[in-house]
Amino acid sequence: MEINYINLAEATLYGIPQKKISKIKEKAKKTFPSLNIPSTYQDGRNAIATISKNRVVGWIDFETNSMVDQINYIDISPNFLNENIIRDLLTQAIYELKNEKPIISLP
Numbered sequence: 001m002e003i004n005y006i007n008l009a010e011a012t013l014y015g016i017p018q019k020k021i022s023k024i025k026e027k028a029k030k031t032f033p034s035l036n037i038p039s040t041y042q043d044g045r046n047a048i049a050t051i052s053k054n055r056v057v058g059w060i061d062f063e064t065n066s067m068v069d070q071i072n073y074i075d076i077s078p079n080f081l082n083e084n085i086i087r088d089l090l091t092q093a094i095y096e097l098k099n100e101k102p103i104i105s106l107p
Contacts, residue, residue, distance in 0.1 A: 001052060003083060005092060009046040024049050027056040032075045035059060048092050050076065050085050060089040062097060069102040 011021055025037050028049055041047055044065045050058030058076040062069075071093055076085045094100060 001083070003057075003080075003085065004051045005088065006049045006051060007046065007092070007096070008041040008049065012041070024051070024056060028059050031056050031077060032059055035061070035073060035075070037061075046093075046096060048089055048096075050080075050089065052080070058085040058089055060093050062093045062102070064097050064099075069097040069099040071097075071102055071104045074104075 006024060008021060008024070012018075029035055029037060037047075038045060045061075045063040047059060047061045049056050055077075057080045059073065060071065061073040062071045064070075071090075074086065074089060074093075076083075076089075094102065
């Protein structure tokens with residue numbers, strides 16, 4: 001099973017069309033109804049989407065600023081619990097935040 005990770009802030013920087021990014025956000029909102037997606041990911045806020053078979057199956061939202069590095073939201077589809085997606089998303093977010101011990105706030 002092919003699993004891809006899309007960093008939303010980098011996607012914008014590398015010229016992925018905004019329409020495609022919007023579709024990813026829409027799919028994520030359908031998969032994770034409690035997810036609060038900002039209109040843009042920039043100025044220290046970022047998200048990584050996990051895509052499998054054109055579906056968003058995982059999501060992590062995080063931010064960094066001068067005061068704190070924080071993971072705001074992380075979730076995966078139940079069918080993908082055994083695919084190490086949580087580990088991969090956390091590893092990527094921690095790498096992006098450049099902090100081994102960010103604050104993790106879970107609703």
